[in-house]
Amino acid sequence: MSGVALEFEGLGKRFGDFAAVHPLNLSVAPGELLVLLGPSGCGKTTTLRMTAGLEFPSEGRILFDGKDVTRKPPGERDVAFVFQLYALYPHMTVGENVAFPLRTQGRSAVEASRAASAMLERLGLGMLAGSKPRQLSGADQQRAALARALVRKPRAFLLDEPLNTLDSAQREFLREQIRELHKEMEATTLFVTHDQAEALALGDRIAVMGEGKILQCGPPREVYENPNSLFVANFLGTPGMNFLFASRSGEAVRVQGADWMVRVSDLPDSKAGLGEAWTNKDGLYLGIRPEHVLLTGEGAPCQVEHTEMLGAYSLVDLRAGKVRLKARVPGGRRYREGDTVGVSFHPSGCRWFDAVEGNALPWHTQEVKCTPSR
């Protein structure tokens, strides 16, 4: 079974004067899992509800395999919607709940219950088919709700923060299962979440949303490694990217508050086109992910404030003057509180942002040298 090709053309939604979703264009390939990621109020759920037909768009079109479904009622779109809260029928057993959508499609009782038990078995719920929803744990109820959505093999799945109410261990487990099921069934899926870890783990692509707009859309690795703005850079990753406020000083960059210089080998020349953003602005941010902060004997001196030992790796809180940084180091290494270490940055991990506009500057950094400025 292959999923539908989804397409949004200038899709927008206003509630009175408020634009919940600014007109956006997006296409989702058949069988793709696209995550809509953003903080609450960014328009991700509204977009999902428009796709399902639960909300009519104010402008634009929704196409399923090239056919306009913008004005079609939900029942004619053949999509399955999974809500944050399980929404199982409390008076039916788990098996009956899962068989229900097939019965409404007019399949025979025998056929429906056979398909339902196969699906429950697949999700590891075989033993619980005869139980009532309230007898199940939260994670099992959510899995039953997924089974009910999956069993009728719709053309698209729409999931609205389905793992939100679960604790972190169950979330990790169910995340893996959803990803595997998706690969098996190849149904086109839109997955809404505000949890960046979930988005990275699940998505074939991630669309990061903010204030009703899609800010960046791409595969997890690309969005994580090459964010196009401060907002996206800050939203992805725990702990987040370190931002150092900096300004140009000759052929190097001076980090404010720490008395550091960062020498960058290919600092754009002010005469070159790229350099304009540089000379006209008040300053910029150097963004660097914790895994690209290198602790060496050389580099700029920093004090270790605390080491969080997280198992496979540790997070080291560093401080130099008013600047605070986090570094991610392999688990075996130890740093004592109060120690002074030299800090440098992996050149390929340096990202530059315009401090005023917030957009990423397309500079590549060949070499970095952190030195005390005095």
Next chain:
Amino acid sequence: MHAFSVENLNCSYPDRRAGMFRRPSADAVHNVLSNITFTTEPGELLVILGEGGAGKSTLLRAMAGLLKPLSGRILENGRDITAIPPHLRDMAMVFQNFSLYPRMTVAENLAFPLKGGSFPLSEIQKRVEETAGTLGLSEKLGRYAPELSGGELQRVALGRALIRKPKLFLLDEPLTNLDAKLREQMQTYIRRLQKYLQTTLLFVTHDAEEAMGMADRVMVMRKGEVMQIAAPEEIYRNPANSYVAGILGSPVINLLAPEEASRWGLPDNSGRILGVRPEHVTVTASLQGRARVRVCQHLGHALVLTVERDEVRLRALVEPFSGLKEGDAVDVNVDFRNILLLEPR
């Protein structure tokens, strides 16, 4: 600084079915804590980690004197304080939801617990400034509560609880309601303030990552029993049993039953469970590989692969640029030196 010990502490709640007028019989009692024994080190941040129903909050309430234990003792510097009422114990307890006085400024809110005590005004002012400084609130002292952001409110509430400098802080899941970014920030502030005041702090959480990140030592509890108490690194490297191994660490450790282990050519060790941390599994692309990548999940800084061979699955933590994807044939190697042999729990 003060050292607290708990000796053979047993606590129970009467069974609800026992009814109002019937005394609970011995077997109608639900044992919440059984034989808890531990000692805090002066000035340490001890995190109590466990799932719901582990008895973490009950233990905290017993320490605060809000709950009378069935048996056992609580000692402060060797002195038995089990019978001392809560208000004479000089402990501060912070719950999941805390609130501020809306008509007071930040400074007034912070100073409130010190008012009516024997503190001179200059001492009150000094402590308010110190506390605000460690919590990054120095510039907000004149603001009223409704003018603050969510994170600032939480910090003021925390400062107000801690400003009294009690002998022991008890924090019961104070960060559960916060979003991820704010939680990370608050963890840093709590730890910084605690290290500054050098007061022993017991912190209850069900979040293993929070526990490992904040703690000097972690105490893992399950069903009213202490499973292990040690520094985060020690617990991660040498977990006491398969339960402790499974609760700490993300991605979750691979736990293999003896027959599964032997299918992978790993040593089969007399009924014990084999624990393999995902970072000790290496995966390499190979056309002749007997294992398959089933699931591939991004973490940003790394990739988690679920690989399968002979119907046994392992999770591996690999570099993000490995380029592996679902369906790929791979070779899998387990680092033998880092296999854990665990008692099943």
